[in-house]
Amino acid sequence: MADGMVEQTGQPAPAVTARCDKSSAALERFLHRLDLRSRLGDSDRQAILALPGRLVAHDAHRDIVRPGQLLDYATLIVSGLAARFDRLADGSRQTTAIHIPGDMADLHSVPVPQAGWGIEALIDTDVLEVPHTALRALAEERPTIAFALWRDSIVDASILAKWISALGRRSAAQRLAHFYCEMGIRFEQAGLGARDDFVLPMTQMQLAEVLGVTAVHLNRSLQSLRAQGLIRTEGRRLQVIDVTALRAVADFDPRYLLLDPA
Amino acid sequence: MADGMVEQTGQPAPAVTARCDKSSAALERFLHRLDLRSRLGDSDRQAILALPGRLVAHDAHRDIVRPGQLLDYATLIVSGLAARFDRLADGSRQTTAIHIPGDMADLHSVPVPQAGWGIEALIDTDVLEVPHTALRALAEERPTIAFALWRDSIVDASILAKWISALGRRSAAQRLAHFYCEMGIRFEQAGLGARDDFVLPMTQMQLAEVLGVTAVHLNRSLQSLRAQGLIRTEGRRLQVIDVTALRAVADFDPRYLLLDPA
DNA sequence: CGCCTTCTTGAGGGTTCTCAAAGTGGGTGG
DNA sequence: CCACCCACTTTGAGAACCCTCAAGAAGGCG
Numbered sequence: 010m011a012d013g014m015v016e017q018t019g020q021p022a023p024a025v026t027a028r029c030d031k032s033s034a035a036l037e038r039f040l041h042r043l044d045l046r047s048r049l050g051d052s053d054r055q056a057i058l059a060l061p062g063r064l065v066a067h068d069a070h071r072d073i074v075r076p077g078q079l080l081d082y083a084t085l086i087v088s089g090l091a092a093r094f095d096r097l098a099d100g101s102r103q104t105t106a107i108h109i110p111g112d113m114a115d116l117h118s119v120p121v122p123q124a125g126w127g128i129e130a131l132i133d134t135d136v137l138e139v140p141h142t143a144l145r146a147l148a149e150e151r152p153t154i155a156f157a158l159w160r161d162s163i164v165d166a167s168i169l170a171k172w173i174s175a176l177g178r179r180s181a182a183q184r185l186a187h188f189y190c191e192m193g194i195r196f197e198q199a200g201l202g203a204r205d206d207f208v209l210p211m212t213q214m215q216l217a218e219v220l221g222v223t224a225v226h227l228n229r230s231l232q233s234l235r236a237q238g239l240i241r242t243e244g245r246r247l248q249v250i251d252v253t254a255l256r257a258v259a260d261f262d263p264r265y266l267l268l269d270p271a
Numbered sequence: 272m273a274d275g276m277v278e279q280t281g282q283p284a285p286a287v288t289a290r291c292d293k294s295s296a297a298l299e300r301f302l303h304r305l306d307l308r309s310r311l312g313d314s315d316r317q318a319i320l321a322l323p324g325r326l327v328a329h330d331a332h333r334d335i336v337r338p339g340q341l342l343d344y345a346t347l348i349v350s351g352l353a354a355r356f357d358r359l360a361d362g363s364r365q366t367t368a369i370h371i372p373g374d375m376a377d378l379h380s381v382p383v384p385q386a387g388w389g390i391e392a393l394i395d396t397d398v399l400e401v402p403h404t405a406l407r408a409l410a411e412e413r414p415t416i417a418f419a420l421w422r423d424s425i426v427d428a429s430i431l432a433k434w435i436s437a438l439g440r441r442s443a444a445q446r447l448a449h450f451y452c453e454m455g456i457r458f459e460q461a462g463l464g465a466r467d468d469f470v471l472p473m474t475q476m477q478l479a480e481v482l483g484v485t486a487v488h489l490n491r492s493l494q495s496l497r498a499q500g501l502i503r504t505e506g507r508r509l510q511v512i513d514v515t516a517l518r519a520v521a522d523f524d525p526r527y528l529l530l531d532p533a
Numbered sequence: 534c535g536c537c538t539t540c541t542t543g544a545g546g547g548t549t550c551t552c553a554a555a556g557t558g559g560g561t562g563g
Numbered sequence: 564c565c566a567c568c569c570a571c572t573t574t575g576a577g578a579a580c581c582c583t584c585a586a587g588a589a590g591g592c593g
Contacts, residue, residue, distance in 0.1 A: 095436035098522040103436035117429075120422035125429060125527045149414040156410070159421045160382035166424065167379075167387060169431035174357035174365035176438035177483025180548075212571065221439025226549055228573060260360040265387045442580075474539065488581055490541060506590095 032062055035087040035137045038111030038199065045198060046164060046267055047157035056147055056154065062137035067130040074115060076127040082138040084114045089134025090210055093126050094218065104219040105169065107131075107192070111199050117162055119144050132210045164267050171265045176221050179260070182230040184220045186259035189240065189247060194263050205249035234258075294324055297349040297399045300373030300461065307460060308426060308529055309419035318409055318416065324399035329392040335376075338389040342380045344400040348372050351396025352472055355388050356480065366481040367431065369393075369454070373461050379424055381406050394472045426529050433527045438483050441522070444492040446482045448521035451502065451509060456525050467511035496520075 040057050043049060049057075062085065067073050073084060076096055084091075086108050093106040093114060105126065108114040114128055119141050148155035168191070175184045193204035202208060211219075217227035234240050239255045241248045249255055302319050305311060311319075324347065329335050335346060338358055346353075348370050355368040355376060367388065370376040376390055381403050410417035430453070437446045455466035464470060473481075479489040496502050501517045503510045511517055 093432075095432060097436065097440055101440050103439040105432040105435045117425045120418055121425045121429070121529055123526075123529075123531070125529075126432065145418075148417065152411040152417070155414070155417050155421075156382055156407075159417075159424065162421065162424055162428065163379045163383045166428040166431055167383070169428055169435060170355075170357060170367040170388065173367045173431060173434050173438060173483075174359065176435060177365040178359055178363050213573095214571080221435075223550060224572085225551085225574090229549090232573085264385075267383055267387075269385070475541095476539080485582060486539090487541085487583085491581090494541085 031087050031135060032064055032137055035085050036060055039085055039113060042111045043157045043161060046160050049153060049157060053151055053153050056151065060139050061143055062139040065136055065138055067134045067136065069130055069132045071130055072127055073130055073134065073136060074124055074128040076124060078124045080115065080118045080122045080124055082140050083116055083118050083144060084128060085137040085139055086110050086112050086114055087135040087137050090131040091134055092129050092131050092215065094129060095126060102218055103221060106165065107219065109195055109199055109201065113161065116158060117165070131215055167265050167267055181220060181222045181226055182233045183259055185230050186234060186239065186255050187261050188219060189249065190256055190259050190261040193249065194266060198268065205252050208246050210245045293349050293397060294326055294399055297347050298322055301347055301375060304373045305419045305423060308422050311415060311419060315413055315415050318413065322401050323405055324401040327398055327400055329396045329398065331392055331394045333392055334389055335392055335396065335398060336386055336390040338386060340386045342377065342384045342386055344402050345378055345380050345406060346376045346390060347399040347401055348374050348376055349397040349399050352393040353396055354391050354393050354477065356391060357388060364480055365483060368427065369481065371457055371461055371463065375423065378420060379427070393477055429527050429529055443482060443484045443488055444495045445521055447492050448496060448501065448517050449523050450481060451511065452518055452521050452523040455511065456528060460530065467514050470508050472507045
């Protein structure tokens with residue numbers, strides 16, 4: 010139960026400095042993410058970079074946040090990959106969001122601290138637990154930051170809305186193509202790859218939980234995209250052979266990612 | 272183009288007073304909605320009730336907000352029913368949210384004024400266009416209101432996430448049952464009916480666009496719920512015969528509507 | 534009465550699911 | 564270094580769910 014919550018196991022000597030470096034790097038990533046959509050002043054940036062937090066390492070396949078948990082911190086992804094999910098009565102799960110380094114995976118817990126969701130580490134994942142008190146204080150003192158955080162929540166909601174139209178109206182192969190397009194842009198914006206060549210460390214079962222299909226059908230959809238000459242995979246690395254064609258199949262328009270600062 | 276945007280056509284004499292009454296009533300509904308999830312002070316309440324706005328009537332089946340429109344106001348539903356939707360390349364549509372009186376249908380446009388969505392009037396619908404400037408000023412001056420608005424956006428996102436798991440993991444009949452459960456609670460909370468007896472003025476085609484199925488299949492799913500003795504319909508009025516059984520079919524848990532103030 | 538939208542029914546086909554089993558590759562212990 | 568194990572990927576076959584196309588009822592409105 011608790012052994013997933015130990016701090017930074019594994020690294021021998023430079024635990025403390027490494028911790029600081031990782032925290033800073035994560036806050037810089039988060040700031041960069043906010044910068045993509047909001048115009049922040051220098052003092053706002055300094056305030057964000059000065060946010061406190063506790064660095065925690067989570068093993069793959071373990072819950073970072075359990076469904077129903079009452080939170081007093083928000084979870085900033087430092088490294089790795091995390092999935093927000095909803096659990097159904099029959100035990101099946103549906104992923105509702107994927108979070109990459111620099112994402113505040115449950116920023117929405119700041120105004121709503123009772124989790125209705127869970128967050129799982131898809132691979133080994135380090136997170137920074139940023140206290141709600143610090144984030145709330147920042148938002149109260151600095152309207153610019155309050156708007157930036159609100160806007161970041163809207164980005165999250167915009168992606169949710171797009172996934173709804175994908176699930177409602179597109180075939181499994183189209184949804185997969187759309188998801189690859191989205192993750193390509195997001196990884197590229199975060200400095201973690203190129204939109205046509207990036208590492209997406211998810212199993213096919215995890216992808217299936219995102220796309221609302223079984224792992225068997227996901228596998229067939231994936232083969233369909235490969236057979237059409239749209240993508241190539243090498244282990245967990247994804248190469249998009251023809252970005253334009255993949256986008257056409259997916260009906261992908263990146264505007265919903267809200268990458269133009271207002 | 273513009274003829275859907277005329278103010279309050281139809282009513283003969285008491286246009287101005289009616290306009291004021293309707294505006295006040297709508298702001299009171301909105302305040303009530305915020306009250307369900309946030310603790311506001313008296314001065315905050317007065318500030319919300321003093322919000323300015325332009326009252327506009329929209330005919331059924333017309334766009335209240337066109338996809339891609341640049342907005343300088345948010346749309347408060349005064350009466351009627353509205354759907355937020357996403358349009359796909361092939362012309363099909365997917366509804367991503369349903370808004371009832373008292374909902375600020377595009378509150379998210381305050382931090383993100385460029386619409387990636389559209390909003391359609393499902394029946395004749397009056398809205399109050401509340402200027403972004405007024406909402407932003409309120410949020411900047413009053414952190415309590417800023418949090419209440421942010422929290423309201425999170426309620427919207429929580430519903431989006433739940434719809435994703437419904438679309439991904441549930442059958443059409445289960446999704447329909449879930450949608451009926453949700454709308455029952457929302458109408459009841461808004462003082463517009465009881466959870467087991469309310470008027471949902473949507474055509475089956477409109478319901479199908481919500482649930483991501485065709486109108487034909489929606490009709491069959493509806494008949495299935497009727498045949499199971501779960502619901503009864505009389506025109507647009509819906510009566511839930513067995514709330515517990517309907518919830519069991521839908522795997523419905525109302526906590527995602529976030530009705531406990533933090 | 535006639536027109537229109539909405540609701541309902543039927544039949545055939547495509548997508549996706551379930552169940553089952555075989556192939557692949559990385560890690561671990563002998 | 565090899566054998567084994569485990570997680571993951573791939574394949575197959577039949578069934579369930581949902582779609583498409585089409586046409587017939589039912590209800591509101593001029």
